[in-house]
Amino acid sequence: xxxxxxxxxxxxxxxxxxxxxxxxxxxxxxxxxxxxxxxxxxxxxxxxxxxxxxxxxxxxxxxxxxxxxxxxxxxxxxxxxxxxxxxxxxxxxxxxxxxxxxxxxxxxxxxxxxxxxxxxxxxxxxxxxxxxxxxxxxxxxxxxxxxxxxxxxxxxxxxxxxxxxxxxxxxxxxxxxxxxxxxxxxxxxxxxxxxxxxxxxxxxxxxxxxxxxxxxxxxxxxxxxxxxxxxxxxxxxxxxxxxxxxxxxxxxxxxxxxxxxxxxxxxxxxxxxxxxxxxxxxxxxxxxxxxxxxxxxxxxxxxxxxxxxxxxxxxxxxxxxxxxxxxxxxxxxxxxxxxxxxxxxxxxxxxxxxxxxxxxxxxxxxxxxxxxxxxxxxxxxxxxxxxxxxxxxxxxxxxxxxxxxxxxxxxxxxxxxxxxxxxxxxxxxxxxxxxxxxxxxxxxxxxxxxxxxxxxxxxxxxxxxxxxxxxxxxxxxxxxxxxxxxxxxxxxxxxxxxxxxxxxxxxxxxxxxxxxxxxxxxxxxxxxxxxxxxxxxxxxxxxxxxxxxxxxxxxxxxxxxxxxxxxxxxxxxxxxxxxxxxxxxxxxxxxxxxxxxxxxxxxxxxxxxxxxxxxxxxxxxxxxxxxxxxx
Ligand code: DMJ
Numbered sequence: 001x002x003x004x005x006x007x008x009x010x011x012x013x014x015x016x017x018x019x020x021x022x023x024x025x026x027x028x029x030x031x032x033x034x035x036x037x038x039x040x041x042x043x044x045x046x047x048x049x050x051x052x053x054x055x056x057x058x059x060x061x062x063x064x065x066x067x068x069x070x071x072x073x074x075x076x077x078x079x080x081x082x083x084x085x086x087x088x089x090x091x092x093x094x095x096x097x098x099x100x101x102x103x104x105x106x107x108x109x110x111x112x113x114x115x116x117x118x119x120x121x122x123x124x125x126x127x128x129x130x131x132x133x134x135x136x137x138x139x140x141x142x143x144x145x146x147x148x149x150x151x152x153x154x155x156x157x158x159x160x161x162x163x164x165x166x167x168x169x170x171x172x173x174x175x176x177x178x179x180x181x182x183x184x185x186x187x188x189x190x191x192x193x194x195x196x197x198x199x200x201x202x203x204x205x206x207x208x209x210x211x212x213x214x215x216x217x218x219x220x221x222x223x224x225x226x227x228x229x230x231x232x233x234x235x236x237x238x239x240x241x242x243x244x245x246x247x248x249x250x251x252x253x254x255x256x257x258x259x260x261x262x263x264x265x266x267x268x269x270x271x272x273x274x275x276x277x278x279x280x281x282x283x284x285x286x287x288x289x290x291x292x293x294x295x296x297x298x299x300x301x302x303x304x305x306x307x308x309x310x311x312x313x314x315x316x317x318x319x320x321x322x323x324x325x326x327x328x329x330x331x332x333x334x335x336x337x338x339x340x341x342x343x344x345x346x347x348x349x350x351x352x353x354x355x356x357x358x359x360x361x362x363x364x365x366x367x368x369x370x371x372x373x374x375x376x377x378x379x380x381x382x383x384x385x386x387x388x389x390x391x392x393x394x395x396x397x398x399x400x401x402x403x404x405x406x407x408x409x410x411x412x413x414x415x416x417x418x419x420x421x422x423x424x425x426x427x428x429x430x431x432x433x434x435x436x437x438x439x440x441x442x443x444x445x446x447x448x449x450x451x452x453x454x455x456x457x458x459x460x461x462x463x464x465x466x467x468x469x470x471x472x473x474x475x476x477x478x479x480x481x482x483x484x485x486x487x488x489x490x491x492x493x494x495x496x497x498x499x500x501x502x503x504x505x506x507x508x509x510x511x512x513x514x515x516x517x518x519x520x521x522x523x524x525x526x527x528x529x530x531x532x533x534x535x536x537x538x539x540x541x542x543x544x545x546x547x548x549x550x551x552x553x554x555x556x557x558x559x560x561x562x563x564x565x566x567x568x569x570x571x572x573x574x575x576x577x578x579x580x581x582x583x584x585x586x587x588x589x590x591x592x593x594x595x596x597x598x599x600x601x602x603x604x605x606x607x608x609x610x611x612x613x614x615x616x617x618x619x620x621x622x623x624x625x626x627x628x629x630x631x
Contacts, residue, residue, distance in 0.1 A: 137556055138606035142190050144563065144573070145599045148590065149187070149195050151571020152179050158206060164572030165588040173225065173592070174217030174284070176210050177202060181229035182596030185624055188236045188245040189612070190603055200233070200249030203258065211262050214284045219269045220301035222282070225592055227266070227308050228624035230259040231315075235627055240315045242627065256315060263312055263321055270324040275351035276331045277302050278324075296345045296354050298363035302328050304621050306374045311626045322383075329374065332367075333388050338423040339399030340392060342367060356422025360400065361432030361494075366621045368396055369437055372445040373618050380630040393445060397468055400438075403427075405471070408497040408519040413481060414474040415497045429497040436479035436491075436534035437621075440541035442472035449614030452546050469545075476542050479535040480554045481516045485509035489561030490579045491535065494526035510580040527578040528587060531566060533597035533623065540605040544614055555605045562598075597623035 152169075156162040159169025160178040180199045187195035235242035239252030262284075269278035269289040279289040280297045291297065309325035312318075335342070335353060344363035345354040360368060375389035403423065404416050416435050417427040446465040447455040455461050461469075482491040487510030496502065498519050507521045536555055543551035565584050566573040573594055575587040600623050604612060617625040 134552065134606045137559075138603055140563075141559060141599055141603045141606060142192070144559075144567075145183075145186060145190060145595060145603070146192065146195070147567065147571060148573050148595055148599065149183060149192075149198075151568065151573075152183075152590065152595075153198060154571050158202065161592060162572045162590040163588045164568040164570070164574045164590050165586050167570060170589075173221055175214045176217070176222065176226050177207065178221075178225050179590075179592045179595060181207070181226045181233075182592040182622065184229055185232040185236055186595055186600040186603070188233065189600065191245070193248050197248040200237075203230075203233075204250045204254055207258050208261060211258070211265065211284055216281050216283050218301075219266055219278055219280055219282050219289075220298070220304055222262070223266060223305045223308050224620055224622040224624075225596065227259055227262055227312070228620040228622050228626075229596065230255045230262070231308060231311050231626060232620075232624035234259065234315065235625075240627065259312055260316055260318075263309065267320070267324060270327075273348040275348055276327040277346055277348040277351050278305075278328065279348050291348055295347060295349060297348050299342050299344050299346050299353070300363050300366045302346060302348075303332060304366040304370050306370060307377055307618060307620045307626060310374070310377060314629055329371075329389065333392060337395075337399075339403055340394075340396030341399040341403060341419075341423070342396075343422075356425075357418075357420050358404075358422065359418035359420075359432075359435075360404070360416055360438055361418065361430075361434045365432075365434050365437055368393070368400075369441045369621055371396065372441060373620075376444070376448060377618050377626070377628055380628070394464065397442065397445070401467075401471065406497070406499060408516075409499055409503075411516050411519050413478045413497065413516060413519050414471070415478055415495075416475065417497075429499050429502050430494060431478075431482075431497065432494050433479075433482065433491050433532050434534055436475070436482075436538055438538075439472040439476040439479065440534075440538035442468045442475070443538075443541050443545045444614060446472070447545050449545075449616075451544070472538075472542060473546070476535075476538050476551070479538060480558075481514070482520060483535065483558055483561065485511050485514040485516050485520045486522070486579045487511055487582045488529075488565045488576070488579045488584050489557060490529045490565060490576065490584075491532075492522045492527050492579050493530065493532075494523070496521040496523065508580075510582075522580060527580055529566075529576045529579045529584075530587075530589075531562070531573060531575050531591055531594040531598055533593055533601055536598055536601045536605065537619075537623065540601040541614065543605055544609055547609075552605055555602055559602050593622060 151164050151167075152162040155164075155167040156169025156179070158177050158180070160171045160173040160175060161169070162179065163170055180202050184196065184199045184203070187199060234240065234252045234255040236245045237249060237252045237255065238244040239256060242252070265284050265287045266282055268287045269280070269282050270276070272289040273279050273291075277297060280292045280301060282289045306322075306325040306329060309321040313320070313322035331351060332342070335351075338358065341358045342364070343353040343355050344357050344359060346352070347354050358364065371389050371393040375386050375393065378384075378386045379390075400416065403419065404427070405414055406417055406427065406429065407414055408429070415429065415431045416438060417429050417431065419425060420428050446452075446461065446469040448460070450458075450460070452461075452469065455465075479491070482495050483489055485508070486492065489511075492509070496504075496507075498521055504521055504523075507523060508517045509520055509522050511517060536558060539551045539555045539558075542548070543555075562573065565582075566576060566586075568574050568586070572590045575589045575591065577585040577587050612619075612625050616628055618628055619625050
């Protein structure tokens with residue numbers, strides 16, 4: 001398969017000439033050099049000499065013709081006592097310098113279209129009550145969260161997850177009551193005091209015992225969901241001079257003490273390993289750790305612990321958590337990569353990558369996400385130089401654009417493919433829903449959490465940032481279309497894209513009125529939906545950064561489909577077996593991230609943009625916000 005159509009600057013059509021200042025001198029000389037005179041005189045040496053003489057004469061005229069009024073007022077304004085004669089000489093000197101100075105490369109500016117984006121979107125936003133409408137929609141999300149929690153509380157309190165159809169609880173994550181901890185900070189942000197009270201008193205009474213007694217857990221899942229949830233709850237309940245969103249519940253130190261106890265046990269994954277790469281599994285009750293049966297760890301898993309471990313070190317005053325976590329990233333920096341892209345497995349025994357499979361879906365995804373987020377978390381601290389993380393991120397994003405991004409047929413959706421047999425092999429046009437974290441990460445990496453408008457006004461964006469932001473917008477559209485192309489309006493777990501090398505008929509999403517029904521192919525085995533957050537996460541970030549209301553509208557459409565097809569009357573929401581069939585068969589599982597992430601991002605998307613600002617908070621990969629500390 002040809003790799004000749006990667007996403008690149010070519011697709012963005014930035015006309016750099018627009019941003020370059022041309023001096024009067026340059027205009028005259030360029031005109032002369034491209035005129036007929038150049039063609040006629042340039043062929044003989046006398047002609048060349050005359051031409052040069054003329055240019056020189058013109059330049060001298062420009063240099064000696066001074067505008068005194070301008071010079072004097074210039075001097076006065078700067079409070080400089082000037083002597084006219086001296087000033088004239090200085091002016092000539094400056095003009096000479098200007099002659100040889102390169103024209104400044106002006107920063108990219110917002111186009112007029114982008115500037116008026118808030119006012120012309122379907123006309124709706126001119127209505128005075130638009131924010132009221134979004135508040136009402138936000139309330140619907142809050143109600144959905146209450147409904148999800150009520151099902152969990154009734155049928156599964158203390159279990160990891162709810163099986164809403166069977167009305168039972170199930171421990172799929174080691175038995176730490178993962179839904180309680182994952183949901184707590186969402187309830188705090190939503191101001192649901194009763195849920196905060198119920199969840200926090202369960203944590204206060206039971207979680208430490210569970211941690212002491214339970215057996216095997218996955219290092220990554222436990223860190224991002226349970227440790228991350230506790231750390232956010234600590235901050236949002238007033239710890240670390242944080243917010244006091246929680247009116248009810250225990251003192252913040254309770255969360256910190258439990259977090260430390262848990263993390264001390266998780267550290268065994270690092271200390272038992274012969275290399276800096278941690279084992280994937282920890283046995284909590286005896287603080288031991290071992291590798292997975294195949295001896296390997298996932299690349300994304302070993303590189304998606306650092307936000308949490310760094311913050312824990314910052315608030316506990318004990319550097320050991322951060323030290324272990326950051327050793328992993330420092331080691332990954334030294335390993336060979338393909339244009340910044342990495343295989344999805346790594347061996348804790350050798351410290352080397354294993355296999356050649358490269359993808360931004362499962363086992364690869366949050367490696368890329370944490371490179372930029374850990375850099376954002378640490379860049380203003382005085383703890384060391386973390387520029388290498390930013391460099392690794394930028395190199396990887398160039399690699400993504402060059403090696404993985406293609407356009408579908410016939411309607412040209414950008415997608416991120418996979419290299420299952422390595423960089424020399426074919427590009428598979430397969431994209432996991434998990435990859436839909438990428439647009440949000442790209443946008444965040446471009447503006448560092450500021451709005452695009454502010455970042456441009458303050459001259460902070462490079463052309464590469466703009467290129468990444470453009471790709472973020474293109475991929476967000478693709479992720480949204482993965483929803484709207486199906487009969488239920490909900491995305492499958494995996495989509496394939498029709499390209500010149502790949503097509504399978506009879507595998508569309510079922511929504512025949514979608515413009516992309518022939519571009520997106522959904523295989524039978526991939527038709528399930530686990531209530532995943534990645535697309536709404538990117539909608540939230542893209543909305544905050546671009547302020548384009550279409551992202552809110554898309555989020556609303558997705559939310560309505562969740563309401564219509566996944567809600568279970570007796571309480572909770574269910575994952576689905578097949579999004580292409582109406583009504584879709586239910587899978588009977590409410591994942592913890594539906595409360596921890598999906599509903600949190602939807603709530604924030606429809607709400608006031610000053611809540612949890614992206615330049616002050618970094619969300620871990622499970623949507624638990626951690627404050628960005630500065631030195
Ligand atoms: C979550 O646990 C996290 O977002 C993780 O990074 C990826 N998978 C799930 C959600 O889909």
